[in-house]
Amino acid sequence: MWVFGQILDRYATEGYGPPVGTLEAIEMAARTGALAGVVLNYPFPEPDLAVHEVAAALRKHNLSAVSVTPVIYGREFRSGSFTNPDPSLRRKAVDLGHEAVAAARELGAGHVKFWPGQDGYDYPFQVDYATVRRHGIEGIRDVARNFPDMTFGIEYKLKEPRARLLWSTAAASLLGIAAMGVDNVGLVLDFGHSLFAKENPAEVFTLAHERGCLVDIELDDNYRExxxxxxxxxxxxxxxxxxxxxxxxxxxxxxxxxxxxxxxxxxxxxxxxxx
Structure with a gap:
């Protein structure tokens, strides 16, 4: 959905376009005449917007919710979500995962996607790698075990906003998923992130698919047009x-x-x- 939004970066902090609300973005998605579904972040940017209102907007425009992504990468989680050194914030990230599942069910979404963009580090010796990895695995496993009938996907990225992310490559992510010991967590292959990690996306596709861990594939960009x-x-x-x-x-x-x-x-x- 962010493709229809304002699009901010560190160079154009005022955005490349005007602010766009969730319901307006859904209407814009429908106007393309080319989309069957959308990916939604939760909570929505509008604090008073209810899930049933979004569901009604999707039905009105003949669109489906492909997945729901809990917002675990904002300012509050600048030092990490599932890997935050503060146990209360780690718990809050897990709770947001639970809330995202409830939203996904009400919207009829096929899976919940995690993008733990703040789970990582920026400097040598800043973190104990084994501890960060354990917390990251345990946090997602906690959510997945509580909802065995829901599918979860992890979208990996080499770096940014952190200098190095925990879920950095397909191989590292698949190892982490295997360590969870659950069968409802897999990989979301973002084509651009795979290229960014110096991977061959087609090879990653086979790597995840033959392990039964391919949840979704994304091809997207930040548009200025x-x-x-x-x-x-x-x-x-x-x-x-x-x-x-x-x-x-x-x-x-x-x-x-x-x-x-x-x-x-x-x-x-x-x-x-x-x-």
Whole structure:
């Protein structure tokens, strides 16, 4: 939903556009004519906005809630959410996770997504890595165990806003998920974050998928253009690429991959995609 919002960064602290409320953003998402669902943050920016009002707006515009993300990355959690050195703030992050589940159920969302963007560190010797990792794993596991019928996804990112995040790469995140010992937590693969971590997103896809840990895939950006038109154009591009990819002769590609023939693979893809 933030793609339809004001878009702030450290250079344009006043934002690249006017403030946009939750209900207005839902209306803008519908106007694209290209979206079936949206990702929502909870609590909503408007303190008096109820979940049932958001649910009604989604129904009005024939949109679904894909997931709900608890806001565990704001100023209050500047020193961490699940990994905060203050036990009361760690507990508050867990409580927000519980509240997000309730909101997700009322909205009919398929999963709850965690983006623990403040769980990490900025300087050498600042934290004990093992302790931070234990707290991060225990916090999410606490929420997941209380709601075994809900799916949870962790969106990882190498860094920013912290110099280094706990959930930094696909491999580190999958190890953390495995240590939880639950079967309802998986990975949210953000295409841009994967590239940022110097990963191959396609390889990460297979890594998570073969472990039964792939919850969702996100392709997104911070737009400065008209957000409705930008989303519409981006979706059209993705649909074109998807249509072209459906033409790839998979048996022929598999035979090429079996012999690791790089040039033959490039020629085949060029023929299909660029034809």
């Amino acid at each position: 008209d957000p409705v038109d930008a989303v519409r154009t981006s979706v059209a591009t993705l649909r074109l690429l998807e249509e072209r990819c459906e033409r790839i002769p998979l048996d022929e590609l598999a035979a090429i991959q079996e012999r690791h023939d790089a040039l033959a693979a490039q020629r085949l893809i060029q023929k299909v995609i660029l034809a």
